[in-house]
Amino acid sequence: MVPPVRYYCSYFDHRYLPRGLVLMESIWAYNPAARFFVLCFDEECKRLLDRIAHPNITAIPLAELEAADPELLAAKANRSLVEYYFTCTPSWPSYLLDRFPEIDLITYLDADLWFFADPETVHEEIGDASVAIIPHRFSSERRHLAKFGLFNVGWVSWRNDEEGRRCLADYRTDCIAWCYDRLEGARFADQKYLDSWPTKYPRLHVVEHIGANLAGWNINNHSLSMVDGILFFGDKRVVFYHYHALRETPDGRWNLNIDNELVRRHPLLVEAIYRPYVERLKAKGAELEERYGPIQKYTDIRYTREQEVKVKPVPTSGWVYVGAEWPAPVDPQSGGWSFKDIADIRRKQIADFRKRPPVFAAGDTILEQANTLIPAIALHHAQARRHGAVDPVSVLDWGGAIGLTAEVLRLLVPAVPLTYTVKEVDDICRIGAELMPGIAFINDQDKALAARYDLVIASGALHYSKDWMGLAAGLADASRNTLLIARQPTVRDMPSYVARQYAYGTAFTCWILNEREVVETFRRRGFEVVQRFLSGDACQIEGAPKQPTFHSYLLERVRDVPVDQP
Numbered sequence: 001m002v003p004p005v006r007y008y009c010s011y012f013d014h015r016y017l018p019r020g021l022v023l024m025e026s027i028w029a030y031n032p033a034a035r036f037f038v039l040c041f042d043e044e045c046k047r048l049l050d051r052i053a054h055p056n057i058t059a060i061p062l063a064e065l066e067a068a069d070p071e072l073l074a075a076k077a078n079r080s081l082v083e084y085y086f087t088c089t090p091s092w093p094s095y096l097l098d099r100f101p102e103i104d105l106i107t108y109l110d111a112d113l114w115f116f117a118d119p120e121t122v123h124e125e126i127g128d129a130s131v132a133i134i135p136h137r138f139s140s141e142r143r144h145l146a147k148f149g150l151f152n153v154g155w156v157s158w159r160n161d162e163e164g165r166r167c168l169a170d171y172r173t174d175c176i177a178w179c180y181d182r183l184e185g186a187r188f189a190d191q192k193y194l195d196s197w198p199t200k201y202p203r204l205h206v207v208e209h210i211g212a213n214l215a216g217w218n219i220n221n222h223s224l225s226m227v228d229g230i231l232f233f234g235d236k237r238v239v240f241y242h243y244h245a246l247r248e249t250p251d252g253r254w255n256l257n258i259d260n261e262l263v264r265r266h267p268l269l270v271e272a273i274y275r276p277y278v279e280r281l282k283a284k285g286a287e288l289e290e291r292y293g294p295i296q297k298y299t300d301i302r303y304t305r306e307q308e309v310k311v312k313p314v315p316t317s318g319w320v321y322v323g324a325e326w327p328a329p330v331d332p333q334s335g336g337w338s339f340k341d342i343a344d345i346r347r348k349q350i351a352d353f354r355k356r357p358p359v360f361a362a363g364d365t366i367l368e369q370a371n372t373l374i375p376a377i378a379l380h381h382a383q384a385r386r387h388g389a390v391d392p393v394s395v396l397d398w399g400g401a402i403g404l405t406a407e408v409l410r411l412l413v414p415a416v417p418l419t420y421t422v423k424e425v426d427d428i429c430r431i432g433a434e435l436m437p438g439i440a441f442i443n444d445q446d447k448a449l450a451a452r453y454d455l456v457i458a459s460g461a462l463h464y465s466k467d468w469m470g471l472a473a474g475l476a477d478a479s480r481n482t483l484l485i486a487r488q489p490t491v492r493d494m495p496s497y498v499a500r501q502y503a504y505g506t507a508f509t510c511w512i513l514n515e516r517e518v519v520e521t522f523r524r525r526g527f528e529v530v531q532r533f534l535s536g537d538a539c540q541i542e543g544a545p546k547q548p549t550f551h552s553y554l555l556e557r558v559r560d561v562p563v564d565q566p
Contacts (some may be wrong), residue, residue: 003031003120007103009093011039011085012111017048018284019243024057026240029357030118032056037100037366038487039065039092041085048292050540062088065095076086085205086190087179089153090171097160097168105164106130107157113213114277115240116231122155122212122239122335129205130163132156133194134213134432139220147183149191151187154242156194163203170200174189210234216258217243224268231272241273254278283352284413291537293319294502321543322498326466327509353404354465358411374486374533374552375405375457381530381554382482383416392417394479396453398471399424399461402432403439423448449474459486459552460537464513469521476525476561483527483555486536489548499541512541519553527555 008027012020020038026124027034037058040046049059065088066073072091076084092105105126126132133151157218174193181189186196197204205215210222211233222234231238245257256274263270362372383393393416400422409418421440422432429441442448456479458471465471476483489512491497496517501508519529537550 003033003118004033004123006031006107006119006123007037007096007100007105008034008107008109009037009039009096009489010111011041011088011092011107013041014044014048016111017045018281018288021052021288022280022284023109023113023115024032024054026115027119028056028114029355030115031120032360033227037096037106039088048288065092068095068098071176072172074236075179079179083179083181083189087175087188090168090175091401094156094165094168094172096417097158097165101160103160105157107155108153110154110242112243112246113154113281114243115238116238117211117240119239121237122207122209125207125209126157126205128159129157130159130203131167131197131201132205132207133197135209136213136215137210137218137221139218141220142217145217148188149195151191151194151197152213152215152242153191153194154215155207155240160340163201165228167197167204168272193477207243209239211236211239214238214239215244216262217244217306219262219266219269224272226267226268226272238273241277242278243274245280246274256314280352289502291472293539319502319539319541319544320500321541321545322500322509324495324497326498326511362408362412370533371487371535371537371552372408372412374535374554375459375484377415377531378455378457378482378484379409379416379553381556385481385556387453392419393455394419394451394453395421396448396451396456396475397422397425397460397466398448398456398475400457400459401434402428403441405457405459406436406439421448421451422501423454445474449478450478450528451478453478454480454484457484458487459484460488464508465511466509468511468513471526472521473525474520475523476527479527479557481557483522483557484552485518485522485555486552487550487554488513489535489537489539489550490518491546491548492516494546497545499544501539512544515551521559522553522555524561526557526559526561528558529553530556 008024009018010023024034024036033056035056035058037060038045038049040049040059040061043061046059046061049057066076069091072087075087075129093108096106097103122132124213132155134155135150136146136152138145158168171193171213175190178187179190180183180187182214183192186192200205214233219233224238225232247255247257248257256270258269258274260334288368317458362369378392379395380388386393395406395409395418397403397420400406401424403420403422406418406422408421409416414481419440420438421442422429422444423442424432426443429443432441456475462468462471462475462485470483475485489510491512492515493512496514497512500512501510522529531554533552539548541547541552
C-alpha cells in the first residue's frame with residue numbers, strides 16, 4: 001500500500017542541520033513521499049540545503065517569511081535569538097498553508113526528534129481532527145515541570161480547515177504579543193499557550209499513544225523493552241523520541257541531559273535510544289563536512305552570552321589554497337586518511353547503508369544517485385568489453401573505504417558477478433575485513449597494483465597522492481580494459497595547484513589537477529576517455545586562482561603499453 005503524502009515543517013540554522021536531516025531520513029525510512037518544509041534561520045543552512053537538493057525538501061529563507069509577516073519581523077527587536085525562534089513557531093505553518101494550497105494537514109516537528117516507527121501510527125490516531133497536540137505526560141517525580149506547559153510543541157498538527165486555521169491565527173497573535181523564555185503567569189515561551197487549546201477548539205485531538213514523544217521527562221512512566229529488534233515502551237511501540245537538550249561539548253563528547261537514575265532504571269535508554277542517534281548525528285555531520293566543508297558545532301543559543309560555550313571560528317570554506325607545489329613537510333596537524341576517527345565513521349556508514357531498503361541503494365539525493373550510477377555504468381562497460389566471458393568481473397577500488405560501492409553495485413547490477421578488491425589504509429582494511437568478508441582488502445600499494453583487473457575505480461582518490469602521475473600510471477597498467485576516475489576536481493586553462501581540504505576533524509593535502517594533464521597522463525598509458533560526467537560535487541577553495549569543477553572520467557584501453565615505458 002502506497003503511504004499517503006504527509007506534510008511536515010520544521011526550522012533550524014546550519015548548526016542544527018545534521019539533526020534536521022537525521023529527523024527527515026528517519027521518516028523517509030517509512031514514508032519516502034513525505035514532504036518537508038524547512039525554515040532556514042541563516043544563509044548557510046539555506047545554502048547547504050540547496051546544495052543537497054533533495055526533491056522532498058523545500059527550503060525557505062527566514063527573510064521570505066519575515067517579508068510575508070511584518071508583525072513577526074517587528075517582534076524581532078524585543079526578543080532574544082531563541083525567543084524569536086519560538087515566536088516563529090505559529091507564523092511558519094500559517095505561511096505554508098497560505099502559500100501551498102495542496103497541504104491538507106501541516107505538522108510542525110522539532111528538529112531534535114528521531115523516529116523508531118512509522119509516524120502513520122500517530123496520523124491514524126489523529127484522524128480528521130483539526131488540531132492535534134501531544135502531552136508531556138510527566139512522570140510522577142517530574143510533575144512539578146507541568147508549570148511550563150501540559151503539552152509539548154515537539155509535534156503539533158493543524159488541518160487546513162476553519163478551526164485549524166483559527167487555532168493557528170490565535171496562536172500567532174499570542175506569540176507575537178508575548179513569547180519569552182521565562183515563566184510569567186500562564187505563559188511560557190511558545191509552549192504554555194497550548195494548555196487552553198482543548199477547551200477552545202472542539203475538533204482538537206490529544207494524542208494518546210504513549211510511544212509518541214518519548215523523552216526524559218516521561219520515560220519513568222513505563223519500561224523499555226526490545227522484542228525481535230523492535231523497541232517498546234510499556235505495551236506500545238516507540239514511535240519517536242525527543243532528544244531535548246542533547247548537546248555536544250567542545251571536546252567532542254555528548255551531554256545526554258539525563259540523570260544516572262534514568263540510566264540505571266532503563267538499561268536500553270543509552271544503548272538503544274541515545275547511542276544510535278548520536279552516532280547517526282556524527283556520521284551525518286562528517287558526511288556534510290566531507291562534501292561541503294566544516295560546519296560550526298552546535299552551541300546552545302538558549303543561554304546568555306556569558307554562559308555560551310566559546311567555539312573557535314571555523315573557515316567559511318572547507319578548502320584552502322596552498323600553492324603550485326606540494327608542501328614539504330605537510331602540515332603536521334593534517335592527519336589525512338590515516339586519522340583514527342575516519343575508520344569509525346566508515347564503520348557507521350556501512351551500518352547505515354544496510355538499514356536502507358534496497359530501493360534506496362542508489363541514494364536518496366540527486367548527488368548520491370549521480371555518484372552511484374556512474375560506477376554502475378562503468379561496470380556495464382567493463383562487462384561489455386569482456387566479449388561474453390562468464391567468469392566474475394574483477395574490480396580494484398582504489399581508496400574504496402570499506403567497500404560500500406561493491407554493495408551498491410551488487411544491488412544495482414545483480415546480473416554481473418564480481419570479485420572485488422579494495423586498496424585502503426591499515427585501520428580501514430581491518431574494519432573492512434571484519435564487516436565485508438566477501439571483499440579482499442589490501443593495504444600495500446605495490447601488491448594491489450601487481451594484479452590485473454577488468455575494472456579499476458579511483459573515486460575521489462587520485463588527487464590525494466603527492467605523486468599522482470605515478471599512481472595514475474599504476475592504475476592504468478593494472479586495468480585490462482576499463483578505468484573510472486571519479487569525483488575528480490579539475491581546472492582548465494591553468495596549471496594544476498595544491499589545496500588543503502578540511503573534513504572528519506582533520507585535513508588532507510590534495511591536488512586540483514589540470515584536466516588536460518589528467519587526460520594526457522592516461523593517454524600515455526593507452527587509455528582514452530569515452531565518457532565525461534559532471535559528478536555533482538562542488539567546493540569553494542579560499543584563495544584559489546580558479547575554482548575547480550568535479551568530473552568523472554570513464555576510460556577504455558585502446559592500445560597496450562609496456563609497463564616500463566614512461
